[in-house]
Amino acid sequence: MTDTIVAKYWNLLASRHDAQAFATLDSAYREPQRAYHAWGHIVDLLTKLDALAHLPTRADLIAAAIFWHDSVYLTRDQDGRPRTDPENVRASAELFARHSKFDALEELAVNDLIMATSSHMKAKARAEHYPGFSRDLDFFLDLDLSSLAAPWSVFEKNLDDIHFEFGWAPERAFYQGRVQMLESFLGAGERLFRLPESRALWLAHARANLQRADADLREKLAGVNDSN
Template sequence: MTGATVENADEARRLRYWRRIAEAHEPGAYQALDDAYRQPHRAYHSWAHIDELLTGLERFDSLATRPDLIAAAIFWHDAVHLARDPDGKTRLDRQNVRDSVAAFRRHTILAGSEAQAVEDLVMATSDHAGARATTEHYTGFSGDLDLFVDLDLSPLAAPWEIFAANTQKIRSESIGVEEAEFAANQAKMLEGLAQGDRPVFRRAETRAAWDAIARVNLARCIAGLRAAGR
């Protein structure tokens, strides 16, 4: 497929999933997301990332108990993404995630356990390796959380050329961060995902599809980052 054809297919998928959850949001919610994901500084955390996760959800939809809530989490999990606070200090990923949750809360009409489930899914992206379901908001929620985390990590299993390009895109978003600092922080984060023999992905089906190539990519990238950070 040509680039334009792929882009059209991605947008069609995105709008198809949005239509499934549009009634769970206030008017103007999609426009708020569109404004966010088209911000000029976004190289990796853009609509392309959301589209990639929706492609994965479409592939593994049958594993989800509430694919609608997973889709909502996909749309909102990077709604806010800034490298630095207004005072110039490096912004922690966890704060971006919290602010993304706040954006979701402003625009959703979901309430109770459904809204809390989406919030917990989004918050899981602040600690991919350690995130666990502490409350079973509905039967199957813990499995949905595992699937959502796997989807957010699925770019780790991209072909190496794409993986390397994604790393450079993430680097370009780290405005004002020195190369050595970025390399050290990124290597530490990736090492947390590649600990020992522990699988990178949680669900058996996603593990079978993605784990082997992700491990090769992680080892190669970590070695390069450590060399760059010296």
């Protein structure tokens, strides 16, 4: 991966990882079953972090969490069992730990940032690893949801990419799951984004996208036969 923003932040972090870390990430984000949860998502988050680097206390640790938070992403296991987001997040945190050379406190902070994405809307800092950590966790989670505010064409492509990642799932089950997810985001209201700066940047566009996507998915769901 040669993207400038990736190189910038990996150069900042490389000495705090073992020699195999980046190759591990590069292999993971190029896996053929991925579409949305691939390098493009990581580049998007790093680009936004770079533009908003004045907001967090430890942009370097947030960058580390960005690199690793989706490093394991499978929608089902080899036996066909659907795989949950918390399973993937735990595995991602474990993979980070295997390649980490961060000091103990920083490693705990990055681990907790990664793990927060397993419950996202309900996540809270379990410890203030450094002054400002709770706000950094909130900022990181806002970044991870910022794609909800993308231009509609990008938002729609993101949904298509996620559909590709669940290509094995019956259409009805997939659409029902997406509707449930969108409605949980809409139900959060202003709490969809945690920081006032994030709300000012992304909330209005995100809610417009979510409302439009919810209507579109419900229309698609109505047209799906029970056998699909």
